[in-house]
Amino acid sequence: MNLPPFSPELKKSEYDYELFFNLSPDLVCIAGFDGYFKRVNPAVQNLLEYSFDELYSRPINDFIHPDDRERTSIARENIHRSDSLLNFENRYVTKKGSVVWLEWTSEPVPDDRLVFAIAKNITYKKQLEAEQIRLIDELSTVNDELKQFNLTASHDLRSPLSSLMTIFDLLDVSKISDRETLELIEILKLSGIQLKDTLNRYVDRLSNKRVCEVNVEKVNLMQTLDSIIQAIPLLIRTSKTQIQSDFSELPEVTFNPAYLESIFMNLITNSIKYAGNGRSPVIKIRSEIENDTPKVFFEDNGRGFNMESVRGKIFGINQTFHKNFDSKGVGLYLVHKHITDMGGEISVESTENIGTRFVITFKEQH
Numbered sequence: 001m002n003l004p005p006f007s008p009e010l011k012k013s014e015y016d017y018e019l020f021f022n023l024s025p026d027l028v029c030i031a032g033f034d035g036y037f038k039r040v041n042p043a044v045q046n047l048l049e050y051s052f053d054e055l056y057s058r059p060i061n062d063f064i065h066p067d068d069r070e071r072t073s074i075a076r077e078n079i080h081r082s083d084s085l086l087n088f089e090n091r092y093v094t095k096k097g098s099v100v101w102l103e104w105t106s107e108p109v110p111d112d113r114l115v116f117a118i119a120k121n122i123t124y125k126k127q128l129e130a131e132q133i134r135l136i137d138e139l140s141t142v143n144d145e146l147k148q149f150n151l152t153a154s155h156d157l158r159s160p161l162s163s164l165m166t167i168f169d170l171l172d173v174s175k176i177s178d179r180e181t182l183e184l185i186e187i188l189k190l191s192g193i194q195l196k197d198t199l200n201r202y203v204d205r206l207s208n209k210r211v212c213e214v215n216v217e218k219v220n221l222m223q224t225l226d227s228i229i230q231a232i233p234l235l236i237r238t239s240k241t242q243i244q245s246d247f248s249e250l251p252e253v254t255f256n257p258a259y260l261e262s263i264f265m266n267l268i269t270n271s272i273k274y275a276g277n278g279r280s281p282v283i284k285i286r287s288e289i290e291n292d293t294p295k296v297f298f299e300d301n302g303r304g305f306n307m308e309s310v311r312g313k314i315f316g317i318n319q320t321f322h323k324n325f326d327s328k329g330v331g332l333y334l335v336h337k338h339i340t341d342m343g344g345e346i347s348v349e350s351t352e353n354i355g356t357r358f359v360i361t362f363k364e365q366h
Contacts, residue, residue: 025238027102027119033080035059038114047121047234049095065091065099079108079115089122098230101126124232124269131262132330135337216342219257221247221287221296228264239272240280250287253294253362259338266331267358271300276353298358304350314348 021028021041029040037044037055045052048063061069068090079085085106091099106117225245229236236243253260268283275281284299315336335358339346343363350356 024118025234027121029117029119031060031115031117033113033115035061035076043234046237047094047100048092054095063092065093067091076115079106080110082108082110084108085117099123121234124235124265127231127265128269128331131265131334134258135334215256216254217257218252219255219260220252221245221260222251224257224260224264225285227261228268231265232269235269235272239275241272241275242280242282243268244282244284246286250289250294250296253287253296255342255362256338259342263335263338263360266335267298270331271298271302271356274302276302276304276355293364294362296360296362298360299355301355304352304354304356306352307348307350315346 024041025043027041027044027047029044030038032038036058037060040052040055045055048055050063055063061073064072072090075085075088085104088104088106089101090104091101093099100121101123102119103122104117104119106115108115222245225243229243235241264285271283272281279301282301285296287294287296289295315332336346339360339362345361347359347361348356349359
């Protein structure tokens with residue numbers, strides 16, 4: 001970026017302020033008590049996609065998501081009473097209609113009737129949180145099903161189990177050669193068979209129900225990638241990430257659309273988060289048919305990890321392999337769960353300081 005030279009009259013400290021204001025990847029703004037932006041940095045304009053004239057000529061409320069305007073107004077009133085605002089989250093709507101989540105820290109200057117504020121784009125974080133909540137809800141549902149299964153099984157197995165107990169009570173081990181005893185043993189065998197059939201029926205019902213409830217359809221890989229790029233444009237832009245894709249051999253897969261978006265989101269944001277030192281992230285995504293089996297490959301040039309030290313742990317929940325403060329060890333767990341729930345597989349190869357390669361093998365397409 002070519003910055004204009006500063007005049008001799010401009011103090012160095014003022015120039016440094018201008019430099020920080022214009023180059024900051026965070027959203028920095030000055031707002032008036034009248035509810036209008038007085039100044040915003042390029043990051044605000046780039047994210048919301050409005051011109052500076054549009055941002056300055058319209059009330060700030062016009063850019064806020066309708067559902068968040070009331071509570072944002074309440075927060076603004078508190079600021080006007082000289083209260084600092086920390087970690088306030090609300091949604092803005094871009095000129096193209098996309099919804100972005102922002103986290104604000106604001107400080108008022110009552111004498112000048114101004115508010116100085118800085119915000120971070122947390123859209124991708126909110127999307128990941130929503131995915132985690134969805135997974136928790138799904139696990140809760142499964143847990144409820146298991147409880148119901150136990151109650152049903154206990155009730156339905158009562159009769160065959162009672163029969164078994166009665167047989168054991170009647171069985172006379174001193175008369176094993178007796179015909180009546182042999183008949184009782186036969187009854188015992190039949191009851192055992194009945195018990196086994198009942199258990200198998202309930203286990204099959206429980207396992208098959210989960211699969212049937214998941215929506216499966218033809219999903220376009222390029223459209224899925226585009227939706228992720230549109231969801232995290234600032235993250236991609238500020239990290240100078242390059243995403244190269246080739247879906248010419250396999251443009252579609254039969255899968256759950258929400259699951260596939262979650263997989264793409266987690267793998268792409270992980271590649272950006274764990275970029276190699278001094279290297280802009282380069283992410284290569286391609287698809288192909290190998291021995292009639294559809295596959296998608298994700299490759300990056302990030303930090304990678306020592307395969308020997310993490311073997312068997314990579315897709316475990318709460319497993320972290322780098323010291324990023326926001327690493328929770330959930331992303332790869334979700335990726336693995338989505339793929340295996342749909343009958344697929346995922347493998348990984350990685351070399352420290354060179355990069356990582358994930359191979360997703362989908363269930364055979366019909």
